Amino acid sequence: MTPRRDTNWWGWGDPAVTAALDDEALAVLRERIGDLEPWPLATGIEDFALPPAEPLPAALSEAVGVENVFTAKEHRLRHATGRGYADLARLRDGRLEAAPDAVVAPPDAAALRRAIEVCAAEGIAVVPFGGGTSVVGGVEPLRGAHPRLISLDLGALREVEVDPRSMTARLGAGLRGPEAEAALGEAGFTLGHFPQSFEYATIGGFAATRSAGQASSGYGRFDALVTALRLCAPAGDLETPETPHSAAGPALRELAIGSEGVLGAIPEVTVRVRPAPAVRRYEAWIAESFEAGGEIVRAMAQGAGLPDVVRVSDEEETRGSLALSGPRGLAGRAFAGYLGARRRRDGALIVIGLEGDEESVARRRALAVRALRAGGAAHLGQAAGRSWEHGRFHGPYLRDTLMGMGALVETLETAHTWSRLGELHAAVGAAIRGALDGQGTPGLVFCHLSHAYPDGASLYFTFIARGRRGAELEQWAAVKRAACEAIVAHGGTITHHHAVGRDHAPYMKAEVGETGLELLRAAKERLDPAGIMNPGKLLP
């Protein structure tokens, strides 16, 4: 099957969609980060300079069918990067130093195995490719010691097999989020996994990166949804049992989840599904402060339970994102009304979302409202919540708009226990601000609590600053490094849901220690003795 070409090759998603900022938002932005110098695309696909492709052995075409091997420039370019700021910057500038020699798209799991075996025998590096939405360099075509590299596109693996009685479904790795939801919806179910990349990311990618979605506080992170999976490794297939739980030794499933292609490719995943919700209720509240909002979420997580979606913006994000979305918007009006009534200028926006049947949404909402009121939050209404829901997958389009205007826009995330979350929030925010200042480009630094657990929560940072023209990657790397070092210094995880890829690999020793790295290396060497699988990712 021909790999998909329906997305914007230099940016996010649907080429027909553009995110616009109104005059007021532009004024706020200019005031906070200074004048921007537009950053247009340097070239189209035709003139984009890619390194020449190395020839690949005939055995590879024989393994998957010659019609499933693609060497045209557009395919190579579309599989040469993910969708992080550093990727988009290079695409915008028309320069890539590396690209796959070919895109190989096996039509089924048997062909996938044959392809991996040929690559292992021939010493060809393999980068498994799902939606290509990594923001941490997860699909970067790094060859390691190998002279040749293919992008292994899993897009053709889209089978769906539902077990309605056990409420599980076996899903092909190549299904995008909406494709999986549509197929499950036909059987009356939902997976409930909605990361911001939902519209283009794939089931295999969710598993390989240990993904979390916007509704994961309720439905559970992707790792909690997976009951079994298959990992196609050069040394053989790992197939974990489809029993609800087992005490038969370590959970090997958990070694494949988050393995980011370095142990093998994941052709299929069996997941827990739930009845498709009859009701989705999103609403916004406002707490007196980020700290007060966090305490409300902690009370929910440690008490009567969390809504499906729960997020709390810090004061800076609350002010900033409302300003950028325009004070005339519904959320803006409600917020202004709240601040006027309270005679204050601060507050922390809370969005909660509940999904399910009418009775369960009502019951769980009553519990959530009790916690919100007990924590001093004020109701902003459903309109503001719906406004968030409406724009929930829209952020990456806005990033393209801001980059085109000449801005640096990046996000990063971490997590910690409740007792150390405040410290982590302050430290990482200060590190990002300091690094932006150090680049001579002071910026906006937003944060929200994005997922909650009984023992802690994740923090999601967004920062926007004037791009240093011609030095975008150095500027980005300096700020990213400062943020990562602050995370490590304060004991947070280097990533709560973006995964490791190339960008976080240097911090894995801090995360899992030398013994942890040795365990990962042992697994890699046993399953992939030739070291062909996704070189340069996950392991430092």
Add this chain to the structure above:
Amino acid sequence: MTPRRDTNWWGWGDPAVTAALDDEALAVLRERIGDLEPWPLATGIEDFALPPAEPLPAALSEAVGVENVFTAKEHRLRHATGRGYADLARLRDGRLEAAPDAVVAPPDAAALRRAIEVCAAEGIAVVPFGGGTSVVGGVEPLRGAHPRLISLDLGALREVEVDPRSMTARLGAGLRGPEAEAALGEAGFTLGHFPQSFEYATIGGFAATRSAGQASSGYGRFDALVTALRLCAPAGDLETPETPHSAAGPALRELAIGSEGVLGAIPEVTVRVRPAPAVRRYEAWIAESFEAGGEIVRAMAQGAGLPDVVRVSDEEETRGSLALSGPRGLAGRAFAGYLGARRRRDGALIVIGLEGDEESVARRRALAVRALRAGGAAHLGQAAGRSWEHGRFHGPYLRDTLMGMGALVETLETAHTWSRLGELHAAVGAAIRGALDGQGTPGLVFCHLSHAYPDGASLYFTFIARGRRGAELEQWAAVKRAACEAIVAHGGTITHHHAVGRDHAPYMKAEVGETGLELLRAAKERLDPAGIMNPGKLLP
């Protein structure tokens, strides 16, 4: 610290406790399994024949302190077996072919590391020992290629450090269940982990065996309670991060949980805790059949949620266990009343337990009652539930009584998805019955659904038959093998919560496949290159 000697050396738990069967129960038993020939203890500790101990190097005493190395017969004997039927049979007969050369009880984690390093350097096999309650040969002193073997008693590691804000606690591996609960209770918390072995099993053992408890349907299996742990391996310490979740690669924590001592010893575990419940409400219901009871539990698990405890006995267990506990008991009276009212002789006993504050117990009970009534179950009352609660840790004492009378008594467990659970129940029950018949000792075969999940449930089998005097172990092995083969043939897991140990190791290839075994071997070889850690367990 001197290893504990407060338990019955030849059987279960408190030497002052004995379980008695009344005349009616004895009559039922005789009718069903035939006349029994009493099986007295062959000897006391003094005359128990153990193989001589190999001398150990001075470096070991220097590593942990000479006062922490024990070579007296009683200590060696107490660390030579677990508490499975095969263990108790050998103790009863006064014959053990293997015992540790010494019991080494490091006073702290640093001494534990030194002990393991000395053993790695000297090629001494190490069997980590917590509560010694394994029923699958998990602490069997198998030397592998090593001429010497120690039992590494973790009983001195009992530190408790509570983080009340994050609701987590770092617990030393050597804490028994009640010790951990007492320490947590002082801070207002509970761990909520109550396997039948609760009173004597330890925190480290729960982690090493991927334990599940009677209330795990609500509180979560032990693997779901663990947020972080330390694994002390010959090659180094693995310390997993204490963040609530992470996407930084595979979850290495899940490789240590269930590792059963073959990768290293676990000195401490960080777990999620909950507020100590103000209310514990246990009650019994009766469904028309085991199938109907299972459907009720499935509706709960896939709908509004499970009680903390939920178990459904099949018709045979319902009849049999009520008969054995005496029809004059509260449960027996309620059951008889139910059967009379319905004019039937069958039914499936359901026990549910709810724990928490008054409001949440009431709210969750209302949801449970709705599912029970919708599924056609009839209420038997709280007295019958309390009767189960009262005897919840009593089973192993009853086993000693039955063994003393000359009976074979064993339990085993598995799990599967809802769509294949009925098939598994029938097949395993038939295999056990058939194998008992084949031994010329037809028996009682009980089963209950013991833990439930949205996608499936576990089945817990108990069987009682006349022991074949002088051939107890052969008889036991034949029945166990038949049950395991039926489990494997029907795709169940070889163990839902008893772990692998020695007894289930031959079935690990069916469980995780050759690639799965290779992954486990790779981890073992990297962390324990000398192969000293718990030889002969987990891996076939």
